[in-house]
Amino acid sequence: MRVVVRIVAVLLALAIATAGALLAVEVGWRWLRPDAGPLVVPWPRWRAELSTLTWESTPVRVTALITAVAGLLLLVAALATGRRDVALLDPAPGVTVRTSPRSLARIVGTRVRAQDDVSGATVSASRRKVRVRASSAIEPEARLRPRLTGVVGAVLADLPLARTPRVSVVVDSPRDRP
Amino acid sequence: MTPSLRAVARSYRAERGLTGVVGLLALLAGALALVVAAGWLGRFRAARPVLDPVALDTIAAWPLMARIAAIVAGVLLLVLGLWLAARALRPEAHPDLRLDDALTVTSGALSSAIAADAERVRGVDRAKAAVVGERDAPALRLSLWLAEGADVKAVWQELDGSVLRRARESLGVDALPTAVRVELGAARRTRVR
Numbered sequence: 001m002r003v004v005v006r007i008v009a010v011l012l013a014l015a016i017a018t019a020g021a022l023l024a025v026e027v028g029w030r031w032l033r034p035d036a037g038p039l040v041v042p043w044p045r046w047r048a049e050l051s052t053l054t055w056e057s058t059p060v061r062v063t064a065l066i067t068a069v070a071g072l073l074l075l076v077a078a079l080a081t082g083r084r085d086v087a088l089l090d091p092a093p094g095v096t097v098r099t100s101p102r103s104l105a106r107i108v109g110t111r112v113r114a115q116d117d118v119s120g121a122t123v124s125a126s127r128r129k130v131r132v133r134a135s136s137a138i139e140p141e142a143r144l145r146p147r148l149t150g151v152v153g154a155v156l157a158d159l160p161l162a163r164t165p166r167v168s169v170v171v172d173s174p175r176d177r178p
Numbered sequence: 179m180t181p182s183l184r185a186v187a188r189s190y191r192a193e194r195g196l197t198g199v200v201g202l203l204a205l206l207a208g209a210l211a212l213v214v215a216a217g218w219l220g221r222f223r224a225a226r227p228v229l230d231p232v233a234l235d236t237i238a239a240w241p242l243m244a245r246i247a248a249i250v251a252g253v254l255l256l257v258l259g260l261w262l263a264a265r266a267l268r269p270e271a272h273p274d275l276r277l278d279d280a281l282t283v284t285s286g287a288l289s290s291a292i293a294a295d296a297e298r299v300r301g302v303d304r305a306k307a308a309v310v311g312e313r314d315a316p317a318l319r320l321s322l323w324l325a326e327g328a329d330v331k332a333v334w335q336e337l338d339g340s341v342l343r344r345a346r347e348s349l350g351v352d353a354l355p356t357a358v359r360v361e362l363g364a365a366r367r368t369r370v371r
Contacts, residue, residue: 006266010263016258050227051227051228065208071200075201081194
């Protein structure tokens with residue numbers, strides 16, 4: 001997503017620069033040579049067309065809709081690019097430590113999968129919450145869940161995290177099915 | 179924002195800001211045009227042409243003003259657009275450390291020395307270092323891949339006590355703002371032969 005935003009930003013910046021240059025050049029040209037036609041942009045034709053189109057005409061509505069949707073996409077892309085790093089405690093003044101949510105999920109997942117009676121686990125982690133979904137063929141959820149919650153809590157307690165995320169564990173076991 | 183926090187990753191503020199502002203403006207403009215077209219601002223307004231003769235007459239009444247404003251706006255947009263494009267395309271700066279007039283440590287030399295030093299810490303599988311920031315306020319970005327089961331707190335202690343202290347001492351600076359990015363349990367897999 002960050003690469004997308006960077007490419008989009010470059011294209012937008014170049015579009016802004018081009019539009020500005022064309023605006024200045026066309027206005028200046030018209031000022032110097034009022035009788036000559038437009039230099040690059042066929043603006044007299046555009047002006048004639050725009051003065052016949054009304055706001056409620058279909059082309060205007062379609063253009064407005066496309067513009068609004070494109071704007072929304074750009075806005076979402078810009079907002080989605082924020083950093084999701086997990087902060088660790090600073091070991092010394094002037095030193096900042098960050099880790100990725102993915103690596104947090106990886107070590108939690110490794111530890112959970114190493115537990116007895118766990119046949120598989122998926123973990124997603126963020127700065128606020130660690131979600132574990134484990135599956136077990138042998139143990140029911142009521143027995144396995146407290147154990148896994150304790151294990152995940154211990155893994156997190158071992159890390160110097162600036163803020164301990166909440167832990168949620170779900171166990172998927174055939175023993176729980178009637 | 180402290181220097182070490184700024185060194186965590188390359189700043190995306192300008193790119194995000196540009197994309198977000200353009201997106202917001204496009205969204206508002208499109209929505210406003212739809213509102214006008216729907217007749218919520220009056221049926222009369224909806225039936226008017228997009229390029230309103232009243233607006234054109236207003237501009238025609240002030241020809242000099244309108245022309246100067248348009249040219250100034252065009253030049254400003256050109257400069258702004260070029261500046262933003264150059265900023266987004268520019269690779270991240272890795273400044274050399276200038277210790278005094280005669281002695282400069284290149285960023286590459288410093289990075290590989292610190293990375294090699296960090297890789298010797300127990301529990302660190304791989305390390306990468308880079309000098310980032312401005313020339314007169316350089317900072318260090320250290321990426322560490324920790325082996326599985328590494329004691330993070332012990333790694334911290336050794337990192338600050340030996341690697342970073344040695345770096346500061348060898349450079350003769352009192353403080354070296356440092357951002358450490360750790361990947362936990364991310365040792366390279368050994369291939370079975």
